[in-house]
Amino acid sequence: MTEHSLWPRRTPRLELRIPSLDDLDQVLTWRNDPAVTRWMLSTTVDPDSWRSAWLAGADDPFDHSVVAVLHGRVIGTGSIEVADAMGQGMRAPNAADLPWRSAQGSLGYLLDPTVHGRGLATEIVAAMLDLAFDLGLHRVTAGCFADNIGSWRVMEKCGMRREQHGVQDSWHAEMGWLDGYTYAILAEEWRAAAPAATAVRTG
């Protein structure tokens, strides 16, 4: 499957697509807003390096990163990065084909602050989970600061499970050591529980 055959995807209100240069410039109009960077690990970005990193990722089969468009305006991003899960047989002759190879996705999302609180991140996350499990992944995980309530609410609304509460496991540049959460969902759980309200159409 090529990256271009996977997109665009539509949610009830959004189109998710591989960004053009203009789309990336639209993201940059809000990407460094303090309401966005407050809980991000990658805080303020340098526009040129950020743009180059996105363009480099376009050819990376393990990086599925898209923008979300509402009424012609780029209002969010979503990403799934594919990696090996934990597994036995690393030195076996068939190690490259074992089930844990490229079995896990790491989810990311962010939204233009002018449209926070309207359920749009929930649509982006649902579409990224749909993509991940269409790709055949076994499991998707994401982490967040425990105080980023909007973020973990979005994951819970999409059926993800809190699997770890790490006490002071996450360092914040202004607040120091804070608690973090890890969330996850399995392919079969998503198929059984994908919220109807966030149904995704492809093509």
Ligand SMILES: CC(C)(COP(=O)(O)OP(=O)(O)OC[C@H]1O[C@@H](n2cnc3c(N)ncnc32)[C@H](O)[C@@H]1OP(=O)(O)O)[C@@H](O)C(=O)NCCC(=O)NCCS
């Ligand atoms: C986190 C983020 C993606 C949420 O986007 P959003 O579009 O506002 O999310 P939604 O509207 O889909 O859902 C947010 C939920 O959290 C709730 N929420 C948000 N802030 C809250 C708070 N301080 N206290 C209680 N609930 C809160 C909302 O009420 C909503 O839940 P509900 O639908 O049950 O009422 C967005 O704020 C964002 O992009 N933040 C900056 C980047 C970021 O933090 N990304 C995640 C990194 S882990």
